[in-house]
Amino acid sequence: MATIHYFCSIWITKTMFSFCSVFLLLCLSPFSGVMALGINYGQVADNLPPPDKVLTLLGSLRITKTRIYDANPQVLTAFANSGVELIITVPNEAVSQMMDPSAALQWVSTNVKPYFPATNITGIAVGNEIFTGDDAVLMSDLVPAMGSIHRALQQLGLDETIHVSTANSLAVLATSYPPSAGAFQGSFTGVIAPLLSFLSETGAPFWINAYPYFAYKDNPSKISLDYVLFNPNSGMVDPYTKLRYDNMLYAQVDSVIVAMARMGYQNVEVRVSETGWPSRGDEDEIGATLENAAMYNRNLLRRQMFSEGTPLRPHQRLEVYVFALFNEDQKPGPTSERNYGLYQPDGTMAYNVGLTGMSTSTASVTLTSSATQAARMGTGSLWYWVFVYLLTFKALMRWPV
Numbered sequence: 001m002a003t004i005h006y007f008c009s010i011w012i013t014k015t016m017f018s019f020c021s022v023f024l025l026l027c028l029s030p031f032s033g034v035m036a037l038g039i040n041y042g043q044v045a046d047n048l049p050p051p052d053k054v055l056t057l058l059g060s061l062r063i064t065k066t067r068i069y070d071a072n073p074q075v076l077t078a079f080a081n082s083g084v085e086l087i088i089t090v091p092n093e094a095v096s097q098m099m100d101p102s103a104a105l106q107w108v109s110t111n112v113k114p115y116f117p118a119t120n121i122t123g124i125a126v127g128n129e130i131f132t133g134d135d136a137v138l139m140s141d142l143v144p145a146m147g148s149i150h151r152a153l154q155q156l157g158l159d160e161t162i163h164v165s166t167a168n169s170l171a172v173l174a175t176s177y178p179p180s181a182g183a184f185q186g187s188f189t190g191v192i193a194p195l196l197s198f199l200s201e202t203g204a205p206f207w208i209n210a211y212p213y214f215a216y217k218d219n220p221s222k223i224s225l226d227y228v229l230f231n232p233n234s235g236m237v238d239p240y241t242k243l244r245y246d247n248m249l250y251a252q253v254d255s256v257i258v259a260m261a262r263m264g265y266q267n268v269e270v271r272v273s274e275t276g277w278p279s280r281g282d283e284d285e286i287g288a289t290l291e292n293a294a295m296y297n298r299n300l301l302r303r304q305m306f307s308e309g310t311p312l313r314p315h316q317r318l319e320v321y322v323f324a325l326f327n328e329d330q331k332p333g334p335t336s337e338r339n340y341g342l343y344q345p346d347g348t349m350a351y352n353v354g355l356t357g358m359s360t361s362t363a364s365v366t367l368t369s370s371a372t373q374a375a376r377m378g379t380g381s382l383w384y385w386v387f388v389y390l391l392t393f394k395a396l397m398r399w400p401v
Contacts, residue, residue: 037304038065038085038321039342040274043072045328047345051078054325057347058084061355067273067321069128071111080118087123087321088112090149095127096141104148105155113156124149124164125273129209131188132169142166143194150202163204166195167273170210170252173259179312180240182255183262196265205319207273208256212248213287213296220286223248229277229292230299243311249275249300250310250318257312269316275300276323278336279350288336294351297322297342301354 039061041054049057051074058066059082067087068075079086088111090098098104112121126146130138146164153159170176172192174185184192199206212228226233228248235246245251249272256270277296281288300320307317327341327350341350 037063037301038067038087038319039063039325040321040323041066041068041075042324042326042328042331043068043070044331045326045345046330048326048328049345049347051075053347055079055082055084057325057343063355065122065319065321066325067123067125073111076111076115076119076121079120080115083120085120085122087125088121089125090127090145092127092130092133092138095130095138095145098126098145098148099141101148101151104145105152108149108152108156108158112153112158112162116158116162121162123204124153124162125207126164126166128167129169130166131191132171139191142191143198146195146198150198159202163202165199165204165207167207167209170208170256173255176252176255178236178238178240179243179245179251179254180238180258182258184259189263193263196260196263196268199268200265205269205271206256206260207271208253209274209323210249210252210272211275211277212252213277215248217286217288225287225292229295230303231295238311241312245311253318254310254312257310271319271321273321274323275320276340278339279341280339281336282334285334285336288339290351293340294353297353 039058048054051072054075055078058064064083065085065087067089069089070091071088076086076088090107094107098107112124115121126149127138127142130142133139146166150159150164153162153164172184172188173182175181175183196206198204216223216225216228224233225231227235227246230247230249233246235244236251237244243254245254253270253272260266260268260270277293278285278288279290279293300322304320308314309316309318322342324340324342326343326345327339329338329345331337339350342353342355344350
């Protein structure tokens with residue numbers, strides 16, 4: 001009996017120690033943001049707050065990654081010493097110029113070197129959705145331009161910390177359903193293959209702009225709204241892989257992974273450079289409502305809090321950049337294009353997605369997720385559990401053996 005008591009005491013003591021150690025680590029570690037979640041900071045508007053105010057907003061939201069669509073020196077200066085990871089962009093109109101190595105070196109020397117490392121630039125996007133545009137010359141220039149930018153980074157000793165990629169529309173795929181049938185458009189093979197080779201060689205990710213909203217808008221009678229909004233639903237099972245999908249975004253990402261594998265590139269990481277849902281749209285833009293936008297982004301945020309991967313890559317967290325931080329009043333196109341933002345330009349919430357923010361709006365509501373509640377746990381509760389642990393440990397040590 002004494003032996004049983006002894007081993008039980010050892011087991012319980014170790015178990016309590018492990019539990020309490022993990023508990024204390026979680027409680028004492030500051031909540032530093034949703035690790036895989038970023039946000040797109042577009043600036044096609046005439047009424048946005050200055051970059052220093054935007055940085056304050058990002059800090060209050062605990063978002064530590066953002067992407068801009070240029071290399072705005074005001075943003076680069078304002079974000080210095082903030083720790084926010086920043087992806088900058090070579091605009092489409094400048095991509096062909098970057099084929100010239102001297103032009104690429106000049107661009108990096110002007111837009112990266114003076115700011116780094118104080119400004120935490122982690123990536124350069126060379127163009128945006130070029131392959132699905134109508135400029136064949138630009139398509140052929142893209143990968144050589146990316147190569148020139150990468151070599152310029154190498155020359156300046158920055159290539160180990162700053163990767164080079166380009167954001168692609170999901171329309172580069174000919175097939176995306178089911179995910180196991182994912183394949184690139186045949187007409188893009190000649191330009192996609194060099195891109196994948198470059199990404200594989202440099203260790204850079206394949207960026208995809210994925211919007212389940214568009215699929216739902218085009219076919220609302222056949223696509224479940226709950227499926228695209230991450231709400232509870234029956235989901236779908238891929239008939240070939242037998243993997244179950246409970247949301248469209250993950251299915252879209254996995255279809256890209258399969259398409260790359262078909263071309264011999266199984267190990268390139270896929271990251272979502274844009275995804276979002278409009279809070280307002282024209283009459284024919286079905287589903288573009290404030291309620292759906294809030295639900296999509298709120299549910300996506302909850303997934304990100306658990307660092308989820310997709311069914312094909314469950315152990316590799318999916319990095320996602322939400323589109324967008326602000327509604328941008330000067331964007332052309334349908335009404336939805338000007339209503340993807342979590343915030344109005346004056347800093348008030350367009351809707352509450354569940355992030356804690358600094359806002360002048362009386363409608364602003366704080367996050368009610370369990371992750372933030374844990375982060376806000378009072379020290380009184382923490383020390384209560386420390387006290388319980390110590391008493392339990394002391395009692396176990398006195399247990400007769």
